[in-house]
Amino acid sequence: MINNSDLLTTAEAVRLLPKAELHLHLEGSISLKTLIELAHQHHVQLPPKLHAEAVLEYRDLDEFIDVSMFAFQVIRTSEDFTRVTFEMLSHCAEHGARHVEFFFSPSSHRHLGYPQILQAICGGMRLAEQRFGITSLIIPSHNRMLGAEAGLNFLKLIESCPAPEVVGVGLEFAERNYPPELYGVLFGKAKKMGLRLTAHAGEDGPAAYVETCLTLLSCDRIDHGYHVIDDNDLMGYCKDRGVWFTCCPTTTKHTTTWKQLTSSEHAIHQMIAAGLNVTINTDDPGFFQTDLTQEYLSLGLPLETLACLALNSLEASWMPGPEKARLRELWQAEIDDIIQRHQAH
């Protein structure tokens, strides 16, 4: 028997779906409010574009990177890192995330060393887990614009400071002029260290970059990956191997030519229609002014499909297998209940 008070609108149902968030940058998660407060505190001059009431738009990936770089200037102290981590995970929990695997860019921070940053981030993670029960893992990510040599130093930092929270490494920032083959040695060494591997590819770079990430870099996941749709053979390869893609709908409006999120021509819809393993994520929710509920809703898909995408996110996560199996049963029961309460609406 379902009471009226139990009935769910689509937006409420989507918010409640248990999800894992797998493509989220700590620095890009910062809210405008916190960004402005920290800038004030550290006497950093922000560009006129970044003000409290701003509605942020970007021409392309390069302009987005220019604007988002201000986050690296204002997140400076241990307190800042703990605060931003806690706020990010609170925001995720509010939108149904139960588990988060997030990037941060060690080489792009100048004010604090890697061990201190790691400790401060872990502090924020513990606080969020105590408060919301949300679990999380860290994926330090190499800023590919700093080059391959800097990537090896980045890996040395990770090696010098082992932590169970650090589950893998990523590759981020401007893609087109920094093809993945430059980072073959870096990824080979990371793999030997037992780290999981993912890379941003096929966002504004070609399908060939996605292929190189899978074959040469041995990536476990691909972040974005949209241009995979330009290569039918590669699509078949990804489908056969069950490659996971961490897609971010709102990002595509700003950094790609796919602007209509509900169109069947949009790369994410084409990937889903082709049977690829897609997950939905927020990327840089502070700078794109979005959240996980909005990202799921933005594609205009039925709740049942969104529930499958939510379960996909658990499968694609890097948490231990037995834990995933335990959660799968719990999540499925919750999802069944949510769908029933939504249908009765």
Ligand SMILES: [Zn+2]
């Ligand atoms: Zn990203």
